[in-house]
Amino acid sequence: MSGDGPRLVARRQRLGPAFDLLATYRPGPGFFIEREGLGVASVGVARGIGATGGPGRMSRLADAVRGTLGAVTCDGDGPAPVAVGAIPFDEQAPAMLVVPERATMRASVGETWQVDVVVEGLPHIDEPRERWAGRTLPFGPFEDVQPVPRPDAYAAGVERIRQEIAAGLARKVVLARTLLVRADRELDPKQLLWRLRAVDPDCYSFAAPTFTERGGELLRSGTLVGASPELLISRRGRRVRAEPLAGSAPRFGDPAQDRASAESLQTSVKDREEHAAVADYVAEALWPLCERLDFPSEPGLLGTANVWHLSTPFAGRLKSPEGSVLDLLSALHPTPAVCGTPTTTARLLIQELEPFDRGCYAGPVGWIDANGDGDWAIALRCAELAGGVARLYAGAGIVADSVPEAELDETERKFRAFLDSLRWG
Numbered sequence: 001m002s003g004d005g006p007r008l009v010a011r012r013q014r015l016g017p018a019f020d021l022l023a024t025y026r027p028g029p030g031f032f033i034e035r036e037g038l039g040v041a042s043v044g045v046a047r048g049i050g051a052t053g054g055p056g057r058m059s060r061l062a063d064a065v066r067g068t069l070g071a072v073t074c075d076g077d078g079p080a081p082v083a084v085g086a087i088p089f090d091e092q093a094p095a096m097l098v099v100p101e102r103a104t105m106r107a108s109v110g111e112t113w114q115v116d117v118v119v120e121g122l123p124h125i126d127e128p129r130e131r132w133a134g135r136t137l138p139f140g141p142f143e144d145v146q147p148v149p150r151p152d153a154y155a156a157g158v159e160r161i162r163q164e165i166a167a168g169l170a171r172k173v174v175l176a177r178t179l180l181v182r183a184d185r186e187l188d189p190k191q192l193l194w195r196l197r198a199v200d201p202d203c204y205s206f207a208a209p210t211f212t213e214r215g216g217e218l219l220r221s222g223t224l225v226g227a228s229p230e231l232l233i234s235r236r237g238r239r240v241r242a243e244p245l246a247g248s249a250p251r252f253g254d255p256a257q258d259r260a261s262a263e264s265l266q267t268s269v270k271d272r273e274e275h276a277a278v279a280d281y282v283a284e285a286l287w288p289l290c291e292r293l294d295f296p297s298e299p300g301l302l303g304t305a306n307v308w309h310l311s312t313p314f315a316g317r318l319k320s321p322e323g324s325v326l327d328l329l330s331a332l333h334p335t336p337a338v339c340g341t342p343t344t345t346a347r348l349l350i351q352e353l354e355p356f357d358r359g360c361y362a363g364p365v366g367w368i369d370a371n372g373d374g375d376w377a378i379a380l381r382c383a384e385l386a387g388g389v390a391r392l393y394a395g396a397g398i399v400a401d402s403v404p405e406a407e408l409d410e411t412e413r414k415f416r417a418f419l420d421s422l423r424w425g
């Protein structure tokens with residue numbers, strides 16, 4: 001898993017300001033991430049960049065990315081070449097990013113660029129841009145849906161975690177479950193992306209190839225598609241941003257009921273404790289790296305189409321321009337928003353109580369450029385698609401005051417919302 005190989009060259013071209021990034025995304029090895037019109041869409045693979053699993057995985061990946069992107073020869077003006085992908089939640093799993101053959105990027109309103117990267121001496125790809133629109137009607141409901149674990153087993157897992165917390169062994173643990181959906185057709189990542197983006201334009205809509213290790217090689221196994229509300233980390237030079245979320249409540253069509261749900265969330269002792277565990281962790285991780293770090297003392301509200309979240313936005317200035325956004329990921333991942341605290345205890349309980357591999361669920365998904373800048377969300381509200389099969393993921397943060405039935409209901413609500421969007425796929 002090396003980024004070594006023939007020399008790469010990049011050609012950059014400015015596109016129209018209203019260009020639709022989703023039109024350029026191609027499922028398979030392609031990648032997509034977008035929030036409020038800004039992001040990256042890609043076609044093909046110019047170079048793979050891998051890092052073996054185990055302690056220091058993110059640092060090894062950062063070094064490999066730095067070496068590969070730093071060696072790309074660029075012509076003219078424009079944005080730096082990027083590497084993109086989703087990183088597995090478990091540090092023991094290998095990680096793979098790719099340098100796309102073609103990346104369409106918009107980092108600010110009105111600035112859309114196409115960056116082609118090829119092996120020196122070879123022609124640049126000639127892929128026509130398409131006019132594209134999503135489905136106008138959904139397919140029917142799915143009939144073959146299998147929960148893993150079953151609801152009663154998940155509720156028992158929540159109770160087990162509550163006992164560990166009562167014994168003083170943990171403060172918070174995030175417990176996930178899955179739904180295995182078998183469709184009567186091949187599921188289309190691009191159509192699902194279109195629907196997710198339409199339903200929740202304020203979230204990070206994303207699609208990334210996933211990989212399985214076999215015989216020492218990483219082979220593509222599927223496509224992770226989702227719409228995440230949570231920014232893990234963003235870096236632009238010495239400026240950094242993060243917006244951890246934890247604590248949630250349902251949204252309602254009736255304005256008065258919706259407002260009451262939001263107000264109840266803001267005063268919930270259970271949800272504020274769940275959120276404080278995350279905000280405290282992010283502050284402790286970023287403070288040593290920043291000469292300034294600003295964040296509110298009280299969480300605010302962030303609303304998606306179906307859920308209210310407690311949110312704490314962080315904005316800071318790094319002490320040093322050295323390093324990259326992947327080095328910041330190394331300091332942050334996994335946050336208590338997706339794992340728990342203490343981290344080691346939470347990891348062990350997750351391994352014991354979740355009868356499945358999280359894969360890239362709850363891991364970082366995003367992009368990094370040759371300058372070390374980039375945006376990385378947490379892969380939440382997502383499913384891994386492989387042919388006609390989808391594995392949906394949803395989790396809940398368990399703290400001392402958690403009620404097993406309520407945590408189970410939270411995951412059910414997340415599944416129902418995603419299943420509705422999956423019918424467009």
